Amino acid sequence: MLRALLILAAVSALATLPCLIALMLSVGWPRFRFLRRRRVVSDATLSRRDRRRLAKLDKCFGTEPVPQLSTDTVPIEKVAADLRRLRRQRAGIAQRSPIWRAAVEDAYDDRLCLACKRLGITEHLGQLTGVDREIERVRLEGELQAAGIALNGYEAAAP
Structure with a gap:
């Protein structure tokens, strides 16, 4: 009986763990990717926590951070x-x-x-x-x- 419970726990952990990881990544990644791509939010307006999250997501997905235009380069x-x-x-x-x-x-x-x-x-x-x-x-x-x-x-x- 104990062995069956352990097998059931292992199978459920293997089935749900990838889903939990995907859920955690999908909560923050699309929002930051959309904002970064549209340049709606600059790094100056993000909180420190959000900048760290964004850097981790960029590193995780292998994307380079988008350089922000300074006010001197805006025509x-x-x-x-x-x-x-x-x-x-x-x-x-x-x-x-x-x-x-x-x-x-x-x-x-x-x-x-x-x-x-x-x-x-x-x-x-x-x-x-x-x-x-x-x-x-x-x-x-x-x-x-x-x-x-x-x-x-x-x-x-x-x-």
């Missing part, structure tokens, strides 16, 4: 396109939730700061709040348009 045309897209999204902001509105505002401010940094324009968005921040956005938009970046649509900048 100014891409930054300008992002600013136009985010500006259009800000225009239709009344129908959206406050969380979505805040996310669009933050993304727009980040891209404004990046464009100003790339063009050597001084900005103070990080230090301001409320109406002062909105006034600073308008000032920066004017400075960027004066520098030749079209923010109002797809039209070319004035020479």
Whole structure:
């Protein structure tokens, strides 16, 4: 009887162990692979635990980590396109939730700061709040348009 129980335990362990390993790998791997491939999450926004997990999964599956683009290598045309897209999204902001509105505002401010940094324009968005921040956005938009970046649509900048 004891021998039958041991055989049953060994067979069930052999049958379930690969399933448990596959389950543990499948819980974290597709999410990180999708995010890494789409570059939605950079290594800076991941927690230490998630970075370690991602490194283990990369090592386990033999994939090389994807190098992250620094902000200096993003073309100014891409930054300008992002600013136009985010500006259009800000225009239709009344129908959206406050969380979505805040996310669009933050993304727009980040891209404004990046464009100003790339063009050597001084900005103070990080230090301001409320109406002062909105006034600073308008000032920066004017400075960027004066520098030749079209923010109002797809039209070319004035020479």
